[in-house]
Amino acid sequence: MIKVLVVEDDTQLVRALKINLQARKFEVETASDGGNALRVAASRKPDVILLDLGLPDMDGIDVIKRVRESSSVPILVLSARHTSEEKILALDAGADDYVTKPFSMDELLARLRAAVRRREIPAPADAVSVVTTDEFTVDLIAKKVRRGDRSVRLTPTEWHLLEILISNPGRLISQRQLLLDVWGPTYSEHTNYLRVYMAQLRRKLEADPSHPRYLITEPGMGYRFEG
Structure with a gap:
């Protein structure tokens, strides 16, 4: 059963979320403030977090x-x-998606399911399992990235974006295709999301993020990975 941590101080909204999530067989934990949210996240290890920004x-x-x-x-x-x-x-801090209140419960649930799927999708059996560059190494099976002798921590969305590019070396992937594959049809025009996440990946992986060697932008078109 997928475990969801709901971090929200609006008791009516918490109740509505809990009813809808439990009706769809999610296990639900709740926290009404940030301190409790961090404690529950550490102890209960949720599969996904729904987080309000305006906490007490x-x-x-x-x-x-x-x-x-x-x-x-x-x-x-x-x-x-x-x-x-x-x-x-919020995205730059490490959030994977952003839903503006008031929102449709159906849309929220669809995005939640998409976030869980992104985390769980395995790499194809016939895919190249390890990609190595002079700066970093990506293990597509273990879903791990290393830079030198240290591990690089990526968010699920950062990983999904990198995985698509790494799996298609030299191929230009359009902005629209990346948005559809990573965020879904609701975000097909939100190119600012790509700018934010590509900047984050470059900061983590490139020797000179302002002059990337591997994660290349084709202005107005898309992105590609050059091995």
Whole structure:
């Protein structure tokens, strides 16, 4: 059973989420503030987190950063903050998706299922299992990245994006295709998501992120991996 941690201080919304999630056979844990959310996330190891940003004790952005210090669990933000700047801030901190309140329960559940699928999809049996460059090594089967002698922690969305590019060396993948494959049809025009996540990947993997050697942008078109 998939375990969902709902971090929200609106008791009515928590109740609605819990009813809808349990009706679809999800196991639900709840926390009404950031401190409790971090404790539950550490002890209960949820498969996905639904996180409100406006918590009574700390900003949700700080919760995301703290979770990302030790976990790659998918994090879906639920927030009344609707500006592009707020969304990019949350994504840059390590969130995997951003849902603006008020939202459709069906859409939220679809995004939650997509986040879980992204984490669980195995690599094809006939795919190249390890890709090595001068800067980093990607193990597509173990879903691990190393740079020199250290492990590089990626969020599930960062991994999915990197996996698509690495699995298609030299091939230009259009912005629209990446958005459809990683985030789904709702996000097919949200090219700012790609800019944020590619910047994050370059900071983690490239020797000179401002002049990338491996994760290449074709302006207005898409991205490609050059091995």
